[in-house]
Amino acid sequence: MEMSAVKKGLPKKKFFNGTTIFIIVMLFYPVAHFLLMWLGVNINSILLTFQTPVRGKLQWLPLDDLFFNYETLFVSFQMETRQSLFLASLAYFVVSCLVTLPISLFFSYFIFKKIRGSNFFKVIFFIPSILPLIILTIVYRYGIFSNQGILSPMFDAFGWNMAALFIDKSARWMVWLFCVWAGIGYNVILLTAGMSRIPREILESCKMDGVKPMREFFKVVIPLTWPTITTLFVLGMMSVFGVFMQPMFITQGQYDTMTIGLHIYQASRGIGLNEPATLGLFCSIIGAPIILLTRFLLNKRYGDVEF
Amino acid sequence: MTLAFSIAFLSTLLLSGCGNSSSGSDNNSNSGGNGNQELYICVYDGGYGTEWIEEMAADYEAKTGVKVYAEADQSILDRLEDQLENQSDYDIYMSHDINWRNFAARGLLANLDELYTRTVEGTSVAFVDRVVEGGATLARGEDENGAQHYFKVPYTQGAGGLIYNIDMFAEHGWSVPTTYAELMSLSQTIVNAQISIPDSRENVAPFAWSGSDRQYYWDYLVFEWWAQMAGLEKVAQVIEYKGPTGSYSDGYEMFNPATYYKEFIDAYDMWYDLIAMKPSYSAPDSYGNLLATAQAQFANGQAAMIPYGHWGKYEIENAVGRELDFDIAMMKTPKVSSTSPEVNYMVGFGDSMIVPENSPNKEAAMDFLAYMATDEACYTFVEKAEGAFLAFDYSNIDLSALEANNTYIKSIHDKLTDGTNFHLSSDNPITYWNVNQVMPWIENKYYYASACAQPANNTAAIVGASIYNRAKAGWPVWLRNAGL
Numbered sequence: 001m002e003m004s005a006v007k008k009g010l011p012k013k014k015f016f017n018g019t020t021i022f023i024i025v026m027l028f029y030p031v032a033h034f035l036l037m038w039l040g041v042n043i044n045s046i047l048l049t050f051q052t053p054v055r056g057k058l059q060w061l062p063l064d065d066l067f068f069n070y071e072t073l074f075v076s077f078q079m080e081t082r083q084s085l086f087l088a089s090l091a092y093f094v095v096s097c098l099v100t101l102p103i104s105l106f107f108s109y110f111i112f113k114k115i116r117g118s119n120f121f122k123v124i125f126f127i128p129s130i131l132p133l134i135i136l137t138i139v140y141r142y143g144i145f146s147n148q149g150i151l152s153p154m155f156d157a158f159g160w161n162m163a164a165l166f167i168d169k170s171a172r173w174m175v176w177l178f179c180v181w182a183g184i185g186y187n188v189i190l191l192t193a194g195m196s197r198i199p200r201e202i203l204e205s206c207k208m209d210g211v212k213p214m215r216e217f218f219k220v221v222i223p224l225t226w227p228t229i230t231t232l233f234v235l236g237m238m239s240v241f242g243v244f245m246q247p248m249f250i251t252q253g254q255y256d257t258m259t260i261g262l263h264i265y266q267a268s269r270g271i272g273l274n275e276p277a278t279l280g281l282f283c284s285i286i287g288a289p290i291i292l293l294t295r296f297l298l299n300k301r302y303g304d305v306e307f
Numbered sequence: 308m309t310l311a312f313s314i315a316f317l318s319t320l321l322l323s324g325c326g327n328s329s330s331g332s333d334n335n336s337n338s339g340g341n342g343n344q345e346l347y348i349c350v351y352d353g354g355y356g357t358e359w360i361e362e363m364a365a366d367y368e369a370k371t372g373v374k375v376y377a378e379a380d381q382s383i384l385d386r387l388e389d390q391l392e393n394q395s396d397y398d399i400y401m402s403h404d405i406n407w408r409n410f411a412a413r414g415l416l417a418n419l420d421e422l423y424t425r426t427v428e429g430t431s432v433a434f435v436d437r438v439v440e441g442g443a444t445l446a447r448g449e450d451e452n453g454a455q456h457y458f459k460v461p462y463t464q465g466a467g468g469l470i471y472n473i474d475m476f477a478e479h480g481w482s483v484p485t486t487y488a489e490l491m492s493l494s495q496t497i498v499n500a501q502i503s504i505p506d507s508r509e510n511v512a513p514f515a516w517s518g519s520d521r522q523y524y525w526d527y528l529v530f531e532w533w534a535q536m537a538g539l540e541k542v543a544q545v546i547e548y549k550g551p552t553g554s555y556s557d558g559y560e561m562f563n564p565a566t567y568y569k570e571f572i573d574a575y576d577m578w579y580d581l582i583a584m585k586p587s588y589s590a591p592d593s594y595g596n597l598l599a600t601a602q603a604q605f606a607n608g609q610a611a612m613i614p615y616g617h618w619g620k621y622e623i624e625n626a627v628g629r630e631l632d633f634d635i636a637m638m639k640t641p642k643v644s645s646t647s648p649e650v651n652y653m654v655g656f657g658d659s660m661i662v663p664e665n666s667p668n669k670e671a672a673m674d675f676l677a678y679m680a681t682d683e684a685c686y687t688f689v690e691k692a693e694g695a696f697l698a699f700d701y702s703n704i705d706l707s708a709l710e711a712n713n714t715y716i717k718s719i720h721d722k723l724t725d726g727t728n729f730h731l732s733s734d735n736p737i738t739y740w741n742v743n744q745v746m747p748w749i750e751n752k753y754y755y756a757s758a759c760a761q762p763a764n765n766t767a768a769i770v771g772a773s774i775y776n777r778a779k780a781g782w783p784v785w786l787r788n789a790g791l
Contacts, residue, residue, distance in 0.1 A: 055740060055790040056413050072784055079780045080773075081750075146597065163595025167518060168760035255757070270742060272788060 048277035056271050069278040081258075088172065089260040092243050095176050096183065096236030103180065104187030105229070109217050111188065112195040122188075129185035137249035140178050141166070171255035175247050182246075187232055194228035195221060226302040234295050241283050345374045346671045351402035352379035354618025355463075356625065359691035366687070367678050373671060391415040395663040398672040401462055403658040408739040410661070411448040411458040417662040418450070419457040422673040427680045432700075437680045439464045439698045442656070445732055459661045460676050461698035465654030466722040467527025467616040468640040473714060474633035475511070475611050483638050487532070487577060490641040494581070494588045497611055504609050509591055514582070515610030517601040518594030518756030523748075524614040525582070525755050527654055529574045530731065530747070531640045535647040537570035539729050545571075546733040548745055555737065555791040559778040562749060564771030571747065575754070576767035577643070583758040583765070594759035602626040608633070616654045620715045621693040636718035637694075639725070649726035656698070656730040694719045740789035749777045 049069050051058045061068050076082040107125065111118040128136055144151055145165055155162040165174050198221065206216050222229065244261035251257045253266070260283055267276040350360050357379045364375035378397075384404055390396060391410055410416050423435040423443065435443045442461040450456055476483065479500065484490040494513040502511040516524060534542050545567055550557030564572045582589060590610045593601065605613040606627040613619070619637070624630055639649065660679075662672040678684055679697060682704050688697045690709055694716045701720070710717035731747060738744075743751040758765035 053740075053788050055736070056409060068787075076780070079777070081777065142597070161592055161595070163519070163592030164760055165595065167595045168757045170760075275784075 045277045046281060048273050049281055051274050053271045053274065058271070058273065069274050070282075072275075073278050073282060084256045085258050085260060085263055088247075088256055088258060089240050089243070091172070091176065092179070092239045092259070093237055095179050096239045097233050099176075100180050100183040101187060101229070101232055101236055104184050104191055104232075105222070107184065108188045108191035108195060109213075109221060111192050112221075113213065125185040125188045127185070128182040129189060133182070133245050134249060136182055137178065137246065140181075141250055145174065166251060166255075168255050171251045172257050175250050175257050178250060179243070179246055190228055190232060191225060194225040198224045223302045226298075230295065230298040233298060234291060237291050237294060238287075241287055344372070345376065346399070346668055346675055347397040348375060348377040348399045348401070348675070349383050349397040350377065350379050350400075351383055352381040353403075354616070354622035354625075355688075355692040355695050356621050359688045362687050362691055363679070363684055366683065367675060370678075371674070373674070375675065391663050391665070393665075395665050397663075398666040398668040399660060399662055399675065401658075401660045403462075403655055405459075405659040405661060406739055406742055407459045407659050407661055408448045408734070408736075409742075411450060411456075414451040415664055416458045417664050417666060417669045417672070419446075419460065419662065419673060419676075422460070422676055423457050425673075425677050427677065429681050429683070430703075434677060434680055437699050439700055440728070441730065442698050445657075445730070445734065448734075459659040460679075461656065462658035462660050463617075463655050464696050464698045464723060464728070465617050465656055465658075466637060466651055466719050467524070467654035468531070468614065468637050468722070469514075469528065469612045470605075470615045470619045470635050470637050470715075471612045472605070472608065472633050473636055475608065481611075484641040485639070486641050486645050487581075487643055491581060494585070498587050504607075507609070509609065511608065512590040512593075512604075512610045513588045513612060514593065515590040515596075515601045515604035515613045516593045517596045517598040518759060519596055520598040521601070522594075522753050522755040524616065525578055526747075527614060527616065527652055528640050529571075529578050530652040531650050532574035532577055532643050533571045534650045534652065534729055535643045536573055539650065539727065541567070541570070542729065542731070546731055546735075546747075548733060548735045548737055555735070555786060555789075557782075558735070558737065559775070559782040562775045562778040564768075564775055568771065568775070572767050572771040575770060578755070579758055579762075579765075579767055582755070583762045586759065589759070594756045599626055606631055612638075617695050617719050618692070619694070621695075624693075634714045636714045637722060638718070639722055651722050651726045651728045653728050653730045657732040689716060696720070696723060736789040736791060737785050741785040744781060744785055745778075749774050750781070752777075 048058070050061055050066055052061055052068060053059075107121060111122055143149055145162060146152065149162070152162060164170060202220060202224070203216075206220055211220070240260070242261050243259050244265045247253050247257040247259055247262050248265070253259075253262050260279065264276040264280055267273075348360065348364070350357070357377070360377040360379070364377045367373065367375055383400065383402060387400060387402075387405065388410070392415060407416060423433070423438075423446075425434045426432065427434055427437045430437070438446070438461060442464070443457070446457050446459050446461060447455050448458045450458075471483065475481075479502070481493055481496065482489075484493050497511060497513045500511070504511060516522070537545075545561045548558040548561055549555055550560045551567075561567045590596075590601070590604045596604075601613060602623045603626075604610050606623055606629075613623075615623075615637075617637070620631070620635060639651075642649070660676060662669055662676075666672060679688075680699050685697050685699050685701060685704050686706065686709075688695065689701075689706060693713070696719065701723075706716065706720060710720065733745075735745070738746065748754075754765050754770050758770075
């Protein structure tokens, strides 16, 4: 009785009051952005897989040949160039997750422990992260590893052919080397931030118990920064599909350095958008569950870190 | 107040996303106000330099009163399609690699039929006859409705091959080779001579070249050997890319190394034996060298020859920042054998001068293109571009004053006139609806640098099989893209 009397006394609240309108207005742009730039783009990409360019204009495929693009894609897997594309892309899983990430972990730990020289390494690793990629690749390709580069006298002294480094089979190693060099800094930034959150008491306790640095690294630091490591691992897996600028700037995709991302980028500049759309959709269907499963399994390893 | 602020904020966000979609300057949008008194031209900033267009523009303005604004831009090819589709900043574009047939079929280019009927000033020759042989035919394409019209003017007629150091040859008593066997012998002679290079442990090498940036310059020799062995008729048949039965569907058979493409692979094999199997014939690190390095090696006398196109003199001197202190010339490509026919592969013959359909100054653009066909303009181009020739008939243009003092210009002129010129531009729709796919090196993949790095993996047999297989695999998709 009292409640209803109180309820009766309250003025009726308008739905479209100032607060609601403010929320709607502030959310309008990000929601519109999501609808247009994610949902719309992806729906359009799916629709593109059922079209084909004919004399410069995209047309819908006939019903009896609706899956032409998919058939062409699967047939292309038998081609050496397509196999090379996938192999070159898969290599970035190894480069990012199994090489760059472990190296970054170790260097992050050294910086975190403020071991002698850590400030110098901090600068060395951070510089590639703040410079634009195009400048880094130019410095790498022409300033370091060329006949006029700073390493040229050393290579000459050993009789090594520096010019051959970016030709044929060694070209992919040079791209991978660049990715490791330029990728460490980004990982170190995130990992040192994660390590700095470790409670000082835990580390002091380790010190008092006489825990050696390597044991501390594997038994304390890694578990406590596991969420950051997981994130970087997942990002590394995604680089299989996303890497394109490095091979584009360093080798222009020649000598089996063409990746899925670079191929999609180059193919999307023409009229035949159906082919990169189909390849992209295929990679998404295959890659997304694998990445999500990996993330799930990695998260289960140490559970949620709370401190 | 909150509502008003929110609406104002949102409006600002939305309006900031709007903007003019056209890139580049608004040059051309101003020309409407002056009618056809201004003309805007964009040339690809490459090996011809800009002095020729600046002088031509000045001469044209003095003659006609039309102000010509000419710009050189290396990035124009990246922006060209967008400009043709939306708003063009220029009335004429001049460059290589313009996919003009594709643009014409989409209604993006102006119809130039009227230009080709004009009489060239100072002559009694129609423009269509002034264009170099074969050029006018290749300038015709289909519009959106399938009707044939002229949509471009050929830009240059070209020559490519080996540029050599005349002074070095004279100093050491070397003869210019006329056959492949003589070229091989000369290369070995140069190596054996062990001519030391000052301040270097290296000796003068027969060839300097850039495997990193310009390996395709070797095409200028390989294509001519191909034409000599196969005959021009067979080469013309191959580049039609129609199958043995004359249909498009099995056009990939033109790449069969056992039949139609045999001589092409044989020509590659000749290059392979000369360069890939003889590392000592190339300056150190040539197959990985940047273009600047190769240019410097030749300019500094570290190599006797360099494969290049007709723009070589201008580009090399521009790169090293000085005039060469020795005379150079482009030799006629040493023939396969002494009985082989004399041919010249017209490098850059597919280069184009186009007028966009959305240009407000189409008439003025055609006037300028007609002017370029005059004796005066043709002479200016050769003089200022130092050896490049416009794609017009030079037979009645007196270049003796230029040639008397410039061995390079004379050698290019000789190469253009002393043999049978041929080109590899195809009018098969499969070539221009699939950019950089159907061409002598399928999918634009070259093997020269790789062959030097890994000779065993890039033999003629392996390369021939790879080209054929890739052509067969890609053919169904390319056919469909071309509507064939």
